[in-house]
Amino acid sequence: MxxxxxxxxxxxxxxxxxxxxxxxxxxxxxxxxxxxxxxxxANLSKRYEAAAMRRTNQEKLRIAVLVSKAAFQFISGELLITCS
Incomplete structure (x- = not known):
């Protein structure tokens, strides 16, 4: 078969x-x-939905990481200015 x-x-x-x-x-x-x-x-429509959801979750995670990096840089920059 x-x-x-x-x-x-x-x-x-x-x-x-x-x-x-x-x-x-x-x-x-x-x-x-x-x-x-x-x-x-495989349910093809569900497969497409899962791929779209995976892409949106990855984009949200990427944005969260960028925001946290920017916040960390801002805080560390503030500390350097106040310490010197």
Whole structure:
């Protein structure tokens, strides 16, 4: 079965491309009990949502680090001015 999928649909068992998975799902659109059939197949819309959330979280973390660095530099600069 795995070789058939690789030959005809270019769907690997793990780490398939989004295009290949989307093509596979579109071709197998009318099946009996799709929730059961596709329960181990990646949910592409959720994958895109997770990637977007990951990007926003990374951006928020980057901003927080920059703000804390700026605050530290400001405080250390203030201390140098008052000490000298």
């Amino acid at each position: 795995e070789s058939y999928l690789n030959q005809n649909f270019d769907v690997k068992a793990k780490h398939s491309s989004e295009e290949a998975l989307e093509k596979w799902r579109n071709l197998c659109g009318v099946v009996k009990n799709p929730k059961r059939r596709f329960r181990f197949t």
